[in-house]
Amino acid sequence: MSRATAASLVRGGAFAAAGIAFPFVVHAAWIVNIGVLTLMYATLATAWNLFSGYTGYISLGQVAFFGLGAYTLGISFEHFGIGSGYNPLFALPVVGAGVALASLPVAWIALRTRHMTFAIVTLTLLFVVQQLAFNLHSLTHGSSGLMLPTPTFDIASYDRPFYLAMLALLLAALGLCWIVLRSKLGLMLLAIREDEEKARGLGVRVTGAKLVAWWLSIAITAMAGGVWAYYLTFIYPESAVDPLVMIGAVLMTFLGGRGTLWGPAIGAFVLVPAQQYLLTRLGASELYLVGYSAVFMVVLLVLPRGILPSLRDAIERTRERRRTHGKRITRREAAA
C-alpha cells in the first residue's frame, strides 16, 4: 500500500469514526436533525460531483431522482409492505439501483446532446418528474401528498437511525468517488472533461463511461431520497422534487471544489448549518430566498473554483516562495 493510499484511508477512517460518534455524544434532537440534513446534502453534493464534477457535464436534474427514490420507497410501503423499524432502510439499495437503471434511457437521450443542452434537458427532467408526481394520482396521491408509516424508533433518539443511514450513504458515496478517481473509469471521465472529441478519438468509450458515472450518481441520490422520505414520513411533489435542493447541492459542490474528493462534503458542512441558522433566524421563507441567492452569487463570482482548489493553490504558492527564498540565501552564502 502506498503512502498516499494509507493517508487517505486514515483520513476516511477518522472522518467515519467522528461521524459515528457524533449522535452518541450529542443528544439534543435539533442538533442531530441538522446533522441528518447536513449529511444528506453532503451525500447529494458528492453524488452530483461524481457525475457532473468529473465529467464536466452539469446536470441540473439530479433532484428529480431524489424525488423518485423518495416516492419509490413511499409507494412500496403501501403496495409491498417492506416492514418497519430498520427494515425499509435495507431495501434502499434495491430502490437506488432500480431508479438509476430506469433513468438510463433518458440519460442516454440527454447525453446525446452537448453541454449546454444537456444542462437544460436535465433541468426539464426535474419538472417532468414533479409533474408525474402530481398527475399519477393513484400512486402518489398527487398534491395531497404521500403519507409513510411512522417509524417505530425510540423517541429519545429518534433521529439517530436516520443520521446513521445518511452517514452510511455519504461514506459509500465518498468511497465510490475515491475508487472511481483511482480507476481507469476516473481517467476516462477526466479525459471526457478535458476534451471529449480527443478522448473519443483515442478510443475512450465516452458514452459508456458517462453512463456508468451517471448510474452510480443517481443510485446514491435516489437512496438519499428514500432515507429522507422515511425520515419526514410525509412527502408531496413540491417537497420531493425541490429545485432549491438541487441548487443547494450544486452550490455546495462549487463552494467546496468541483472535481475534488472532499470538496462537496466540505461545502455541505459549511453551508447547511449556516442555511439552517438563516432559516430559523429569518423565518419567513421570502427573506431566506434572498439571502440564499446572495450567498450563491458571492460563491460563484468570488470563489468559482471552490475552497479546496483555492486552498491547494495557496499552499503550493507559499511552498514555492519558501523554496525560492531558501535558494536566494544559499546563493548569497555561496557569494560570501
Add this chain to the structure above:
Amino acid sequence: MHNVIQAVILGVLIGGVYALMASGLTLVFGIMKVINVAQGALVILAAYLSYALFTHLHVDPFLSILVVTPAMFVLGVLVQVVFVRTLRGPDASELSLLVTWALALGIEGVLSVIFKTTFRATNPSYANRSWDVLGYQVSEVRVLAFCASAVLLLLLSVLLTRTRFGRSVRATVQNPTAAALLGVDERRVSTIGFGIGVSMAAAAGAVYGVLYPFNPGSHYDLISRLLSIVVLGGLGSLGGAVVAALLMGVTEAVVAVEISPTWAAFSFFVVLLVVLLVRPQGIFGLRERTL
C-alpha cells in the same frame, strides 16, 4: 373536429406570447453562449410591474409595455455588466447558468417580500370579452397579446436584419472571433443584446399578467417551458424558437381537449425528448462543434 380547431386557435395565440419570451432567451444564447435561467423570473417581474401600474395608476396593461420594456432593458444591461460579464474562463457558460439561476431565486425572493405569494392577475375591463368568428370563440386579450408579440418579434427581426447593430449581432452569433477582428465591439453587442433579451421578457411579462394569474413562484413553470422551447427550436435560432413555441402551444391545447388537461403540460416534454432522440441539436439548431 370543432374542438380541435378551437384548440389550435388557442394554441397559436398562446404560442405567440411564449415565442416572444423565448426569442430573448435564444438571442442571448446566440450572442454570448449564456442561458439566462432568470428569463422566467424577469417575465414575472414585468408582470408585477405592469400589475402595479394598472392597479395604482390605471395604466392599460398593453400600454404599460411602453414603460416596462425600457425600464427592464436598463435592468438587463445592469445584470449583464454586474453578473454575466464578470464570469471568465472555460466554464463561463456553465457558470452563467448557475448565476442566472441564483438571480431568478433573488427576484422570486424580493417579489415574495413585496407582493406576498398570493396569486394576482391584471384584469382590464375587456379581460373576459371574446369574439365569435365562424362559430369559434376567440378571446380578445389573447388576440391582442398575440398581435403585440408578433409586432415585437417583427421589430426584433427588422433590428437584426436591417440595421448596422443587427449586422454586428449576427456576425457575433456566427463567429465571435472573426467579428471582433472585423471591428465589432463584442462587449457592446453582448451588453445591448442582453438588454434586448430582457426587454422581450418584459414585454411578454406585461402581457402574461393579463392572460394568467401569477405569483412569484410562477417562474419555475415558465422557465421549464421556455428552456424546452429553445432547445427544441435549436439553441440560438430565432426562427426555431418561434416554431417551437407555436408547436408547444398547439400540442398543449390539443392534448388538453382531446386527452386531459392534467397531461397537457407533460405532453410537450415528450415531444421534446422524441425530437432530441432524432435531432440532438434541435429542429433548426446547428451542431455544436467545440464547447
